[in-house]
Amino acid sequence: MRTAAGPAVGALIVLAAVATACTPPQLQRADARRSTPPPTATSALTTPGFPPGPDRARDQLARLTVAWGKNWQTYKRSEFGAGWSDETDAPGGRNGCDTRDDVLRRDLKDLREDARDPCVVVSGTLHDPYTGKELPYSHRRASRIETDHVVALGAAWRAGAWAWTPARRLAYANDLDVLLAADKDTNYAKSSWTPDKWKPPRKEYWCEYGRRWTGIKAKYGLTVTAPEKRALQELLATCG
Template sequence: MGRRAVLLALTVVAALTGCHHDDEAARARASAAGLVARVPLASAGFPPDAATAGRLLAGLKVEWGRNWQTYRREEFGRTWSDETDAIGGRNGCDTRDDVLRRDLAELREGDRNPCVVLSGVLHDPYTGKALPYSYRRASQIQTDHVVALGAAWRAGAYAWTPRRRLEYANDLDVLLAVDKQTNQDKGSRTADKWVPPRQAYRCEYARRYVGIKAKYALSVTPPEQSALRALLAACPP
């Protein structure tokens, strides 16, 4: 075989091999995108409407928090985890990326990895601010546990298994993308000690808060119950 023929043959083989790898990569991306799309980012009917939240609140156990002095963040897992049966779990995406994909507007996802959020804008529910997000830049966005981990611990999570606590920490129903400073101001305070600065969101905040407490059978303190009842009563009809 002449040199020109050998070069031509090698070129054809390389092209065919490249096409094969490209096809495999395309199939892998399509499979990943399909998995991501199939996993819901919120429970059906969550958060509950105000009337339902009122009924759920009435059914919660009322008691003062316990074991607050034993709380450690590590009890809920050291990092985000996709390996749970919580909403958003086992879809191959980092929990924080799931929250961003759900909560950002003007969303742009990665071509090769549909889990990765490249950019978007958060219309912060707590303050009403428009907060830009870019994958390669620091942002003013944090992921908030609406019922904070410390508050959940005092309300009953201290008695859970580590697996149950990891599920709670990564449950998308429990999480919101919010303004960083406002989240830090909130800390682990409960609804009787902190509400969103943006008054228009306080009804939904109470609905989410009660929905989480009911979903995980967490107790409320007497002041917490009173505060939530007042917030729900102020919801628009």
């Protein structure tokens, strides 16, 4: 049975669909975020037991395949997705927060979050692991803090990520085990170098850097070059 209200209802549905289609993507994402339960203190921002302890890291390093990097000339950042994504099963994924915000929430101290959106970090301080610098952060100001892939995307590509599916590369790029908040200039100097070409200026961090690098390579089944393996052994030797 057709009622007189039918055409009006249909028109409203069409208008709603048009409004949604015309809404800018960033506003659609904001609406989706508001409909997602806010993150809690128990949100998994790191895999339990990561990075591995010194002994486990040494064992993992001994088991990694030694091989020269491949296909370096075909690397493109876009192969790992178009940017930060919450749509992965990696630590921090699917919690309603941007990956970079997750890193800041985990790595900054004296943290202050937005009262309306706990995903957003308003301010805090980073004790930079690579240099030991104390770096202030403010959501409304340019920051000296960047989000670093410990094993850079280019380094992962050469070590085997070139053969992965797009979904696995996206997960890697947004895996909080792979990521650290770090000093911008130091991150730039690090680039995609492996440990035989670059080590953190702060030697007190060498042990953990070696553990993290080895743990990431083991987690994703990536290869290491012979010089890289020797450098990792030297880093792990500082663990005592």
